[in-house]
Amino acid sequence: MADEEPPEEPGDEEPMPEPTGTHNDGGLVWGSQIITIGAKTYVADDISVQFPVKEITRTNENDVENGDVLIEGAFTGSATLQVLNSTTPVPPVAGAFTITSLNSVTLNCKVKEPGVKFGKGDEAKIPITFKKRHAGS
């Protein structure tokens, strides 16, 4: 990248409509995000997050359910990281970062399984899985 900042182009400031066929109704995430792990910046694509729920049911003597408890588990997810320059390394296990939902909820995450870097130089991508980063961790 040249040090010179490219000039703003006409249309840069125009808000873009949602692409046809997408319906974000307070959905968790859509599109790509800039994330920072350590001091390194990545672009995270294909973000997918799952919120597991454990269900405990109570039944009567005829095995008919008459009560339950739903326990929220720690979320897990996956993403594809695009590196922004050739020196960006594969992120470390437990590397902390945040992602933001479209309704502006910030999720604290940590890398669970960093994958292999595919590609080379500035054209590299890294698949990762991640999970919830607990307070204090």
Added chain:
Amino acid sequence: MILDQIPGFKKKVEAAREEESKLRDFAYTGLPETICGVDVKQFTPRHFLNCLLAKSPFFVGGIPSPVDVGLFLWIVSPGFKPFDLQARNEFLETVIEVPYADAIAEIDAYIERAFFDRPSGGSSRPAVASFLASLVHEIASAYGWYIDQILDAPFALLYQQLRMIAREEDPRRPFPNRLSDKVVRELVLKHQKKQKRIAKEEAK
């Protein structure tokens, strides 16, 4: 930060993706391309081998001469016949007016398009066979195509099929998209630079 919040992000990335899509679709049309107005076939492994045999500077290094440009155009032309010197010389006469500098630039772009989806990286172990052997092996193993079909198929098509084969083996495997990834990278870096500048001005 969600990238769509960067002004103009979607528009520019979508435009780059559309360009990539056109480039990729074209490989399957079987249509010719043109270099400086000269009709040429899409670049295939067979063309590549002929370029190597001709020691074409476009592949073996060095500065191409006008004759090298003419020979390259001959090798990728629809009328190419190996060892037919008369046909070659007749062809070279038809391209003598092709502007040299433009031809170099267009040939480079033609080659870049052919290798757009090339696999990156490579083994650090010494090669045990031609890289075309690996290409033929992958495609033939997956699809049962004959060697001549593979050698005469455009690289741009073969590399896309290799991606499909790799994705089937590992559905989570990511692939670089050389145009749109570059646009994303440049927009993000530009945005970061702008944010830093704003922060600096605010701190003053």
